[in-house]
Amino acid sequence: MYKIAFDVMGSDLGPKIAVESALEFLKNKKDLMIVFVGDKTQIESVLKEEKNVDPSQYEIFSTTEVIDMHGSIFDVKRKKDASLVRALELVKDKQVHGMLTGGNSGAFLAGSHFILGELPGITRPGFMPTFPTAVEGKVTLFLDAGANNDNSAEDLYNYAKLATTYSKAVLGVKSPEVGLLNVGTEEGKGKDLQKDAWKLLTADKSLNYKGYIESREMLTGVVDIMVTDGFSGNIALKAMEGTSKLLLTTIKATVMKSFVAKMGALLMRGVFKEVKRKFDYKDHAGAILIGANGIVFKSHGSNDIQGFVSTLRMTYDAVKNDVLVKMKKEMGIQ
Amino acid sequence: MYKIAFDVMGSDLGPKIAVESALEFLKNKKDLMIVFVGDKTQIESVLKEEKNVDPSQYEIFSTTEVIDMHGSIFDVKRKKDASLVRALELVKDKQVHGMLTGGNSGAFLAGSHFILGELPGITRPGFMPTFPTAVEGKVTLFLDAGANNDNSAEDLYNYAKLATTYSKAVLGVKSPEVGLLNVGTEEGKGKDLQKDAWKLLTADKSLNYKGYIESREMLTGVVDIMVTDGFSGNIALKAMEGTSKLLLTTIKATVMKSFVAKMGALLMRGVFKEVKRKFDYKDHAGAILIGANGIVFKSHGSNDIQGFVSTLRMTYDAVKNDVLVKMKKEMGIQ
Numbered sequence: 001m002y003k004i005a006f007d008v009m010g011s012d013l014g015p016k017i018a019v020e021s022a023l024e025f026l027k028n029k030k031d032l033m034i035v036f037v038g039d040k041t042q043i044e045s046v047l048k049e050e051k052n053v054d055p056s057q058y059e060i061f062s063t064t065e066v067i068d069m070h071g072s073i074f075d076v077k078r079k080k081d082a083s084l085v086r087a088l089e090l091v092k093d094k095q096v097h098g099m100l101t102g103g104n105s106g107a108f109l110a111g112s113h114f115i116l117g118e119l120p121g122i123t124r125p126g127f128m129p130t131f132p133t134a135v136e137g138k139v140t141l142f143l144d145a146g147a148n149n150d151n152s153a154e155d156l157y158n159y160a161k162l163a164t165t166y167s168k169a170v171l172g173v174k175s176p177e178v179g180l181l182n183v184g185t186e187e188g189k190g191k192d193l194q195k196d197a198w199k200l201l202t203a204d205k206s207l208n209y210k211g212y213i214e215s216r217e218m219l220t221g222v223v224d225i226m227v228t229d230g231f232s233g234n235i236a237l238k239a240m241e242g243t244s245k246l247l248l249t250t251i252k253a254t255v256m257k258s259f260v261a262k263m264g265a266l267l268m269r270g271v272f273k274e275v276k277r278k279f280d281y282k283d284h285a286g287a288i289l290i291g292a293n294g295i296v297f298k299s300h301g302s303n304d305i306q307g308f309v310s311t312l313r314m315t316y317d318a319v320k321n322d323v324l325v326k327m328k329k330e331m332g333i334q
Numbered sequence: 335m336y337k338i339a340f341d342v343m344g345s346d347l348g349p350k351i352a353v354e355s356a357l358e359f360l361k362n363k364k365d366l367m368i369v370f371v372g373d374k375t376q377i378e379s380v381l382k383e384e385k386n387v388d389p390s391q392y393e394i395f396s397t398t399e400v401i402d403m404h405g406s407i408f409d410v411k412r413k414k415d416a417s418l419v420r421a422l423e424l425v426k427d428k429q430v431h432g433m434l435t436g437g438n439s440g441a442f443l444a445g446s447h448f449i450l451g452e453l454p455g456i457t458r459p460g461f462m463p464t465f466p467t468a469v470e471g472k473v474t475l476f477l478d479a480g481a482n483n484d485n486s487a488e489d490l491y492n493y494a495k496l497a498t499t500y501s502k503a504v505l506g507v508k509s510p511e512v513g514l515l516n517v518g519t520e521e522g523k524g525k526d527l528q529k530d531a532w533k534l535l536t537a538d539k540s541l542n543y544k545g546y547i548e549s550r551e552m553l554t555g556v557v558d559i560m561v562t563d564g565f566s567g568n569i570a571l572k573a574m575e576g577t578s579k580l581l582l583t584t585i586k587a588t589v590m591k592s593f594v595a596k597m598g599a600l601l602m603r604g605v606f607k608e609v610k611r612k613f614d615y616k617d618h619a620g621a622i623l624i625g626a627n628g629i630v631f632k633s634h635g636s637n638d639i640q641g642f643v644s645t646l647r648m649t650y651d652a653v654k655n656d657v658l659v660k661m662k663k664e665m666g667i668q
Binding site: 134146149150181183190191214215216217218219220230231232234235236238239240241242243244245246247248249250251254255258260261263264265266267268269270271272274275278279 | 468480483484515517524525548549550551552553554564565566568569570572573574575576577578579580581582583584585588589592594595597598599600601602603604605606608609612613
């Protein structure tokens with residue numbers, strides 16, 4: 001039985017959506033138990049409403065404090081009984097195989113650092129979401145998506161190594177191709193960071209390094225892994241999200257202005273469904289904090305059920321494929 | 335009569351497209367003369383094919399050398415008679431009011447630096463393209479889009495000042511709103527660069543500074559001007575371009591798989607035309623090098639006629655609105 005702790009208190013919308021998402025996900029995962037970490041009364045009131053819940057598939061770990069979206073990173077030290085803190089402690093104490101939270105990113109990063117620490121050799125863990133690509137069934141692992149403001153070339157090199165292990169173990173990619181985000185594809189482009197990372201990545205023959213990739217190529221599925229610093233990564237990812245959302249919204253709004261277009265949109269329903277399925281960010285709403293000494297995931301706090309279920313799936317896949325042990329081995333730790 | 339020098343040799347596709355674009359643009363601009371800078375024989379052979387060309391609206395400045403896309407920045411010093419070099423010299427010698435090129439970016443930046451120099455107080459000119467937004471008729475000026483790898487907070491502050499002058503003079507915006515690209519909107523987010531730039535921008539009450547903007551908001555038309563460093567700017571812009579292109583391509587490809595969807599697309603033709611018109615990057619294919627001591631524009635080398643015409647329009651608008659003099663005044667130079 002795999003065990004995952006779910007901090008259900010951090011999400012913007014309260015624990016209801018989080019608990020419902022977990023119950024939805026559990027339906028088809030008979031080898032999984034979820035530990036709901038949070039306010040017992042609130043969690044139980046959601047559970048009471050649900051039928052067909054297998055009581056052997058969940059536990060409640062009752063906590064009395066919450067670090068909300070406006071909380072500070074120091075709350076991790078101040079609020080000993082916060083759901084986020086307790087969920088991380090369950091990972092540390094090996095009571096669970098992994099955890100996820102929809103809560104405060106800063107507190108999550110600080111909590112992971114203080115409670116779990118990092119894998120030896122890693123100084124700055126990175127957020128690694130996946131995003132869908134134009135190639136059917138292919139996702140790209142992208143990091144750092146914003147856990148850090150600054151990264152060193154060594155960080156980027158370590159990200160490539162950890163993500164390669166993850167890609168092999170969890171996604172089953174045999175020889176994951178690695179790209180380095182830059183403003184051009186020719187050698188010599190970019191800042192010292194990119195040039196130094198290029199050297200490290202080229203020197204390690206165990207990596208399938210493909211060179212620089214421009215952000216306009218990111219979604220084409222040209223590589224399995226894209227590494228960059230947390231600042232650029234956050235800028236690139238949000239630009240993609242914003243553009244995709246705005247384009248689809250604009251198409252919808254323009255359709256509504258004309259009867260003929262509405263008829264057309266009806267006939268094109270299958271197309272939009274397909275495109276949405278392909279590029280839906282809600283199906284990629286979570287990110288592992290890679291480099292942390294534990295399997296810990298951050299989900300968007302504004303998630304709906306689809307978003308939380310996608311993060312639960314990623315956490316489950318990482319746990320089931322024993323990715324932490326494999327990453328430790330890759331980093332030379334037995 | 336306004337005079338603009340057009341380096342027609344730099345483009346990937348040869349001078350034909352460039353000359354044809356200029357003739358197309360000249361049709362409705364009777365107060366403009368274009369100086370074609372490049373190989374006389376090639377230019378004349380394109381001109382011969384065209385009817386209805388008013389010979390008082392163009393001149394040819396014959397050159398014997400070319401700096402192509404693979405040229406180095408040192409070619410600016412080595413190739414004295416390169417079309418790019420001559421076009422920049424025409425600006426310096428006040429033979430023309432401005433110039434544009436579809437050529438090599440690196441050589442263009444080096445040439446502008448050596449031949450024109452910068453406005454006093456400016457150390458790193460920036461590429462400033464415009465991009466369309468969700469707000470009908472509103473474009474956002476965006477800089478630096480990649481002229482530099484690194485920028486200081488002072489650069490970003492100067493960009494805000496120059497772009498504000500440009501927005502007022504060329505776009506007629508009364509009080510242009512300025513945003514600073516960052517990974518979050520709260521004060522304290524980002525690197526030292528963003529924090530220091532925030533201070534400078536907040537302190538100058540002549541600017542209409544609106545604070546940090548995330549890249550997912552860029553296309554919403556939330557501000558008139560977005561400033562950032564050249565590395566992040568390039569990443570953000572290309573991510574937007576790539577996403578927009580890929581989404582529309584995917585919709586098209588998915589439509590082609592089904593007869594019903596094809597019928598739907600036919601009925602939705604007006605919608606796609608409208609969306610394409612709104613977000614067509616080809617209508618925004620040029621960028622002024624702002625901070626250079628002259629009105630100089632870079633157009634994509636891979637442009638078609640639509641792309642070059644859009645850059646010609648921007649150059650013409652900048653020249654006609656005397657933007658260099660206004661920027662000099664803003665920077666305290668009479």
